[in-house]
Amino acid sequence: MTLEIIGISVLWMFLFGYVIVASIDFGAGFFNAYNILTRREHILTNVIQRYLSPVWEVTNVFLVFFFVGVIGFFPKTAFYYGTTLLVPVSIAIILLAIRGSYYAFAMYGSYGHKGYTFMYGMAGLFIPASLSIVLTISEGGFISMVNDYPVLDYWELFTSPLTWSIFVLSITALLYISAVFLTWYANKAGDTSATELLRKYALIWALPTMVTAGGIIFELRSHNPEHYARILDLWWVFGLSFLLFIGTVWFIFKRKKYGLAFGLLVGQFALAFFGYGVSHYPYLLYPYLTIYDSFTNEAMAIALITAFIAGLGLLLPSLYLLLRLFLFNKDYVRGNKDHHT
Amino acid sequence: MDNEQAVFYSRVLTELTLSFHIIYATIGVGIPLMIMIAQWVGIKKNDEHYILLARRWARGFVITVAVGVVTGTAIGLQLALLWPNFMELAGNVIALPLFMETFAFFFEAIFLGIYLYTWDRFDNQKKHLLLLIPVAVGASFSAVFITIVNAFMNAPQGFDLVDGELININPLLAMFNPAMPTKVAHVVSTAYMTSAFVLASIAAFRLLKGSNHVYHKKALFLTMKVGLVFAIATAIIGDFSGKYLAEYQPEKLAAAEWHFETEENAPLIMYGVLEDGEVKYAIKIPYALSILAHANPFAEVKGLDQFPEDEVPPLYIHYLFDIMVTIGMWLAFLSALFVFATWRKWSFIQTKWFRWLLVAGGPLAIIAIEAGWWFAEVGRQPWVLRGIMRTEDAATTSGQVDIMLALFAGLYLILGVGSVVVLRRMFKRNPVEQEIEDRRKEKGGDIH
Ligand code: HDD
Numbered sequence: 204m205t206l207e208i209i210g211i212s213v214l215w216m217f218l219f220g221y222v223i224v225a226s227i228d229f230g231a232g233f234f235n236a237y238n239i240l241t242r243r244e245h246i247l248t249n250v251i252q253r254y255l256s257p258v259w260e261v262t263n264v265f266l267v268f269f270f271v272g273v274i275g276f277f278p279k280t281a282f283y284y285g286t287t288l289l290v291p292v293s294i295a296i297i298l299l300a301i302r303g304s305y306y307a308f309a310m311y312g313s314y315g316h317k318g319y320t321f322m323y324g325m326a327g328l329f330i331p332a333s334l335s336i337v338l339t340i341s342e343g344g345f346i347s348m349v350n351d352y353p354v355l356d357y358w359e360l361f362t363s364p365l366t367w368s369i370f371v372l373s374i375t376a377l378l379y380i381s382a383v384f385l386t387w388y389a390n391k392a393g394d395t396s397a398t399e400l401l402r403k404y405a406l407i408w409a410l411p412t413m414v415t416a417g418g419i420i421f422e423l424r425s426h427n428p429e430h431y432a433r434i435l436d437l438w439w440v441f442g443l444s445f446l447l448f449i450g451t452v453w454f455i456f457k458r459k460k461y462g463l464a465f466g467l468l469v470g471q472f473a474l475a476f477f478g479y480g481v482s483h484y485p486y487l488l489y490p491y492l493t494i495y496d497s498f499t500n501e502a503m504a505i506a507l508i509t510a511f512i513a514g515l516g517l518l519l520p521s522l523y524l525l526l527r528l529f530l531f532n533k534d535y536v537r538g539n540k541d542h543h544t
Numbered sequence: 545m546d547n548e549q550a551v552f553y554s555r556v557l558t559e560l561t562l563s564f565h566i567i568y569a570t571i572g573v574g575i576p577l578m579i580m581i582a583q584w585v586g587i588k589k590n591d592e593h594y595i596l597l598a599r600r601w602a603r604g605f606v607i608t609v610a611v612g613v614v615t616g617t618a619i620g621l622q623l624a625l626l627w628p629n630f631m632e633l634a635g636n637v638i639a640l641p642l643f644m645e646t647f648a649f650f651f652e653a654i655f656l657g658i659y660l661y662t663w664d665r666f667d668n669q670k671k672h673l674l675l676l677i678p679v680a681v682g683a684s685f686s687a688v689f690i691t692i693v694n695a696f697m698n699a700p701q702g703f704d705l706v707d708g709e710l711i712n713i714n715p716l717l718a719m720f721n722p723a724m725p726t727k728v729a730h731v732v733s734t735a736y737m738t739s740a741f742v743l744a745s746i747a748a749f750r751l752l753k754g755s756n757h758v759y760h761k762k763a764l765f766l767t768m769k770v771g772l773v774f775a776i777a778t779a780i781i782g783d784f785s786g787k788y789l790a791e792y793q794p795e796k797l798a799a800a801e802w803h804f805e806t807e808e809n810a811p812l813i814m815y816g817v818l819e820d821g822e823v824k825y826a827i828k829i830p831y832a833l834s835i836l837a838h839a840n841p842f843a844e845v846k847g848l849d850q851f852p853e854d855e856v857p858p859l860y861i862h863y864l865f866d867i868m869v870t871i872g873m874w875l876a877f878l879s880a881l882f883v884f885a886t887w888r889k890w891s892f893i894q895t896k897w898f899r900w901l902l903v904a905g906g907p908l909a910i911i912a913i914e915a916g917w918w919f920a921e922v923g924r925q926p927w928v929l930r931g932i933m934r935t936e937d938a939a940t941t942s943g944q945v946d947i948m949l950a951l952f953a954g955l956y957l958i959l960g961v962g963s964v965v966v967l968r969r970m971f972k973r974n975p976v977e978q979e980i981e982d983r984r985k986e987k988g989g990d991i992h
């Protein structure tokens with residue numbers, strides 16, 4: 204394995220981590236807002252607050268880790284993506300900021316307000332959508348070089364069906380992931396009405412997720428034939444992912460083994476995510492940038508990987524402790540104990 | 545938008561984001577330490593007041609952390625969005641501390657989550673206190689790592705630039721650059737100092753507003769003691785920072801001191817104004833600049849005559865330096881006076897006017913932080929990487945920076961106002977007296 208591959212694999216792993224934990228968080232915010240606005244009130248609020256409160260900052264760090272790591276391992280990306288992404292990423296930052304801060308304001312400052320709850324829910328949907336533009340752009344065709352500087356063609360970007368299918372996928376997948384996880388969590392908490400409601404959401408969002416994911420592969424056929432061909436080479440990965448998807452839906456439908464259902468879902472997304480990543484290889488930005496010509500020097504790469512291993516040694520036990528205390532602790536999940544400051 | 549404008553707006557946006565982030569970040573670095581001290585004292589003395597102090601600080605801390613985290617995420621991304629050329633180079637040489645910083649964040653975030661949700665969960669209170677250590681360590685190390693990056697911008701080393709190619713890169717050498725020891729120490733110690741004075745402000749304000757509860761008196765005395773210790777540390781390290789500047793960035797020191805001609809026995813110029821290149825109304829302290837720069841009253845100090853004109857930083861940094869140093873000296877004096885007077889039981893410290901001075905301490909410390917950073921950053925101009933890359937060559941070529949500036953300004957306004965409103969409500973709704981009463985009922989015992 205070359206240093207380049209180790210670097211990109213580490214980053215892709217953390218991005219995957221972000222996709223899962225952030226989806227749960229963002230989706231929960233949306234369902235909560237939806238229920239409060241349709242006056243079903245607080246069926247979900249409890250479940251959501253119990254799970255999300257202690258972990259929201261951790262979620263954010265996954266994202267920070269990813270973009271800091273990208274610049275560390277692949278400094279040239281700063282030049283290409285930094286110059287072109289000013290507007291979409293700034294919008295994502297602002298949404299993240301609104302969401303993150305109002306979250307804290309509302310949860311700890313007990314600043315309950317319908318308007319904020321609504322903003323909070325909507326911001327969560329559009330953060331992944333605006334971040335996913337990065338993936339769209341990476342497929343090439345939207346950036347051209349003018350006077351040696353990359354320039355993004357917004358018209359081309361916003362009229363491309365690819366952009367919109369990735370946009371829709373980011374939303375459907377988010378709601379699906381979140382609903383499946385929360386079904387499991389609500390069930391653990393012994394909250395039947397919440398479980399039923401979330402189970403319904405999970406089933407509603409399952410099919411649209413699959414359809415849009417398929418749609419993207421279809422779009423790529425004309426947009427980026429090279430990438431499309433590599434996806435077809437990896438058909439078995441995506442096939443396996445589909446089987447896991449069927450498994451999740453089956454268990455949810457049968458009201459059985461919600462934990463396993465969520466496990467299968469993680470597997471499904473992991474396979475699809477890594478399948479996508481591998482088929483994207485070696486490009487970071489079609490056709491300008493590959494992981495090889497943008498890679499940092501060897502001394503820095505080795506230093507970063509060493510730091511990563513040391514950091515992981517610190518991180519994994521701490522994460523385990525966090526999960527044990529909050530996610531896997533029966534008393535906490537059920538709300539029997541409240542030790543909030 | 546032409547490129548000059550893109551550079552201009554990029555600068556303004558960077559200045560704005562950093563100046564806003566630094567308020568919350570400084571508090572974020574210092575407050576965990578203060579909570580730790582209070583909780584430790586509380587456990588040691590078996591005094592419920594200190595425990596409650598820790599608990600209430602922790603609650604407020606959550607709000608400032610939230611704003612710190614979101615604005616930090618903003619600046620992290622903005623560095624790449626606004627200064628892509630700089631980040632490309634920086635990524636090659638100084639990415640290591642940036643990367644390590646994310647682990648510090650992780651560590652802090654995880655344990656903060658655990659700490660906040662485990663009050664009274666353990667029978668042994670010390671166990672709960674242990675959970676706070678990683679929070680404080682993580683927060684302080686965030687500051688250490690990011691300040692290392694900033695130190696590198698002031699004294700870049702650990703690579704060679706040959707025909708525009710970077711070679712011989714040594715990440716560790718880049719991290720341990722000459723600016724690093726003083727910068728890191730000064731930033732961390734000022735963060736502790738500022739947090740102490742901010743909390744002291746709050747306690748003094750409560751005492752002024754009619755609550756004469758011992759809870760606030762204990763809080764005030766504790767925070768002023770900590771403030772004194774770190775104010776002294778800050779002044780000492782600040783002196784070392786001056787010596788660092790004289791050695792490695794003499795143009796910054798010379799500009800800050802309006803030291804135009806190289807000379808021996810150099811006097812220190814405090815205050816004053818500059819009119820047509822003449823210094824007026826200033827206080828000149830003989831030999832003091834030579835002492836600050838070289839610890840020797842007769843030493844020679846380089847003046848601005850030694851530098852090409854287009855490499856001299858803006859001269860207004862003199863005012864920033866004065867503001868910072870004056871506030872530093874004042875706060876050291878004020879806290880020393882308070883601690884001494886408390887010990888001697890002098891009663892003037894209970895008077896209204898004196899308490900107002902204490903209230904002013906927190907905001908003043910924050911002004912000193914801002915002035916210090918502006919001094920350090922503007923004093924580095926025209927370089928973004930001293931001697932290697934000019935600021936105007938580092939900026940983005942994007943044409944939409946001005947719109948983004950307006951958007952972010954609006955965001956910071958909302959966040960700033962929001963955090964103040966929420967913090968006020970949070971403590972108004974649940975006053976100390978009420979909470980002490982509640983705790984007494986709960987525990988049934990000797991809480992006053
Ligand atoms: C509460 C805040 C505060 C206070 C009271 C002081 N400082 Fe400071 N100073 C800072 C907050 C600060 C800072 C915000 O932390 C800076 C900006 C960048 C940096 O490295 O630290 C800084 C920078 C800074 C620098 C520039 C370092 C560089 O550019 O590399 C010098 C020479 C001093 N300080 C010296 C002093 C002296 C002699 C003080 C006397 C009491 C003093 N500071 C008080």
Ligand code: HEM
Pocket residue numbers: 555558559562563565566623627630690691693694697914917918921922924925927928935
């Ligand atoms: C948090 C405290 C900081 C504050 C308040 C601050 C403030 C400023 C200010 C006022 C400027 C503008 C100078 C000018 O245009 O004349 C500036 C520039 C800049 N700073 Fe800092 N800074 C801080 C820390 C840092 C750190 C830690 C880094 C790097 C990791 C950094 C990177 C930059 C960059 C890239 C610029 C733009 C180039 C320039 O104008 O010099 N800053 N900062």
Ligand code: HEM
Pocket residue numbers: 260263264267562565566568569570571572573608609610611612613614615616617618619620623649650653683684686687690691731735
């Ligand atoms: C260019 C300069 C800076 C960058 C790029 C930056 C980046 C960041 C980022 C990305 C976060 C969010 C981390 C998370 O998700 O938890 C953050 C938060 C934080 N930053 Fe900054 N930062 C800068 C300047 C500073 C400085 C100068 C200090 C210290 C003096 C500092 C101290 C902190 C702390 C303690 C936090 C954690 C939030 C809190 O506890 O309040 N940062 N920063």
